[in-house]
Each structure stands twice: as structure tokens, then as C-alpha cells.
Amino acid sequence: MPKKTKQKPYHHGDLYETLVKAGTDILKDDGLEKFTLRECARRAGVSHAAPKNHFASVEDLLSEIAARGFDQFVAELDAAADAAPSQSPDDRLIAMGRAYVAFARANPAIYLMMFRHAQPFDKSEHLQKASHGAWVQLEQAVAAVLGPGRPDVNTRAAHVWALVHGIASLIIDRRLHPSIDPGIVIATSLSSLPAAIRGLGPQ
Structure with missing residues (x-):
């Protein structure tokens, strides 16, 4: 048998x-x-x-993983801002920038999913909500730095995002020259960022 x-x-x-x-x-x-x-x-x-x-489908599972990545990302940036030394808007934004790069370095595969490969998964409501939450978080932090009466908050938020995302991408893609210390790049770029976006002025 x-x-x-x-x-x-x-x-x-x-x-x-x-x-x-x-x-x-x-x-x-x-x-x-x-x-x-x-x-x-x-x-x-x-x-x-x-x-x-x-x-x-495989896209549905990837969408959920990317959405949870954004949820974790937002939580870590919030925690970093809340732990900033002086709790000034400048210090909170700088702390968030550091946490952004730290998240990318600690979770490169998830980070790439979130910011480079998630476009085909836009039908996911969870992913849409989570990614939008990350953008709102950034806009609010930038608005606090700029102060009231600035109509260019979203443009300046995009400026901050471009800088921090560029640093994170260069590091995880190993595009920085070996002679360059990533820690110094992060520190010098972020320390002057709040003053830089305030000085740009409305366009």
C-alpha cells in the first residue's frame, strides 16, 4: 500500500x-x-x-512591508526629535535628520523599498497613509523652524528631504570616497541646515 x-x-x-x-x-x-x-x-x-x-500577489506583501517601514521610520524620527537636547525647532529638525540617515543605514533593504521601489504599490491604502504621514512629519518640523507666515514650507521641506535623502543614499550605496568620514558629512550638513532653509526665503 x-x-x-x-x-x-x-x-x-x-x-x-x-x-x-x-x-x-x-x-x-x-x-x-x-x-x-x-x-x-x-x-x-x-x-x-x-x-x-x-x-x-507579491506586490501586496511588499506594500505591507514598505508601509510598516514608514510606520517605524516615523516613530524613530519622532523619538529622536523628542530626545533632542534643547527641544528647539532647530535641534528637533537636526535630530530627525540624523535619525533619517541612521534608519537608512540600519535598514537599507527596507529603506530602498520605501523610497525607490514602492511606486508600483500605490494601491495600498496602508502604504499611502504611512508615506503621507512621513511627509507631514517633515513639513511640520520645517514649519516650526521657519516660523509663521512662510508660504514656502513644502518647498523647504523638499529641500531638507533632498539633502538628507542624498546623504543617506550616498552612504548606503557606498558612493562616498573612502577618505570621507560619513559621520562628519552628516554632522556638518545637518548642523547648518535650519539656518540655511530660513535664509532661503520665500520664492
Whole structure:
């Protein structure tokens, strides 16, 4: 009598959360190129068809991972601002800039997902809300630095973002010359940033 093949159980716990964790680990270990639902299922210990019960496509799972990345990102920047020495708007913005770069360095694969590869996933309401929350956070911090009556808050927020994002990208892409100390680049660029955006004036 032929031996019956043992069926792999659906899952022993919260499959949704387990798949998100498995997917996050794949991104950290192997990058986006190796990301598949089948590999997520294998790491989660379920059949290759099981993820479809929660994520209709690989894009849906990636969208959730990117959204959670933004949630964590916003929380870490808030915490850094709240821990700033003087709690002045300038110090809070500088602390947020440092936390931005720190997040990118600590989570390069997730960071790339959030800021370079998330465009195809715009249908995700969670991702839209989370990414918008990050932008609002930046606008509010910049508005506090500029003071009342400035109509150019969003433009200056984009200026801050471009600078900090550029520094983070250069570091994680290893584009800085070996002779350059990333810590010095971060410190010198951010220390003068609040005064620089105030001095730009409305355009």
C-alpha cells in the first residue's frame, strides 16, 4: 500500500504576521531580487499556496512591508526629535535628520523599498497613509523652524528631504570616497541646515 504524503499544516499561528516577518527577513538577507511568495511560504513553514489566503500577489506583501517601514521610520524620527537636547525647532529638525540617515543605514533593504521601489504599490491604502504621514512629519518640523507666515514650507521641506535623502543614499550605496568620514558629512550638513532653509526665503 503506497505511503500517504504527509500534508504540511496550514500554519500554527498568525500567518499574516509570519509572512510579513519572513518577507522582511528575505529583503534584509537577499534583497528584492530574491523576493517571492514561494520563498516567503517556505520560510514561514507553510505550503506555497498558503500566502494567497492573505496576499493576492507579491506586490501586496511588499506594500505591507514598505508601509510598516514608514510606520517605524516615523516613530524613530519622532523619538529622536523628542530626545533632542534643547527641544528647539532647530535641534528637533537636526535630530530627525540624523535619525533619517541612521534608519537608512540600519535598514537599507527596507529603506530602498520605501523610497525607490514602492511606486508600483500605490494601491495600498496602508502604504499611502504611512508615506503621507512621513511627509507631514517633515513639513511640520520645517514649519516650526521657519516660523509663521512662510508660504514656502513644502518647498523647504523638499529641500531638507533632498539633502538628507542624498546623504543617506550616498552612504548606503557606498558612493562616498573612502577618505570621507560619513559621520562628519552628516554632522556638518545637518548642523547648518535650519539656518540655511530660513535664509532661503520665500520664492
